Amino acid sequence: MKPVLWMKSSCTTCRNARAKLAELGIDVEVRDYFKRPLEAAELEALLPTDPAPMLGTKSPKYKELGLKDRPLTKAEAIALMVADNNLLKRPILVHPKGVVIGFDPAAYAALLS
Incomplete structure (x- = not known):
C-alpha cells in the first residue's frame, strides 16, 4: 500500500x-x-474511538461549536467533519506502519526504520 497524505493544498x-x-x-x-x-x-476507518486528536482546534467552527469543553463520540465527530472538513486536523499521513496526525517530522522519520 502506498502511503497517502491527506491535506489541503493551500x-x-x-x-x-x-x-x-x-x-x-x-x-x-x-x-x-x-x-x-x-x-x-x-473517516470511520481512520478515526480512533476518541476522535479528539483528529479535531482541528484552530478551526473557527471548532470554537463556534464550543468543542473544547465538549467531548464528542466518534459518530458525532464524523458527522461534523463530513459537514465541515476544516474540523479535521491536517495533514494526515496514512502509512502502512501507522497514521501520523499533524506535521511531525520525527514521526515521519521513524516510519523509515
Whole structure:
C-alpha cells in the first residue's frame, strides 16, 4: 500500500509536510480533501474511538461549536467533519506502519526504520 497524505493544498503546514516526506524519500499519494472531501466511511476507518486528536482546534467552527469543553463520540465527530472538513486536523499521513496526525517530522522519520 502506498502511503497517502491527506491535506489541503493551500495549507502551509501541509505543504511543509509534503516537502519533508519528499526529503525523507517517502513517496506518497496526495489527497487534497478540500477538492475531494472525505466520506464518512473513510473517516470511520481512520478515526480512533476518541476522535479528539483528529479535531482541528484552530478551526473557527471548532470554537463556534464550543468543542473544547465538549467531548464528542466518534459518530458525532464524523458527522461534523463530513459537514465541515476544516474540523479535521491536517495533514494526515496514512502509512502502512501507522497514521501520523499533524506535521511531525520525527514521526515521519521513524516510519523509515
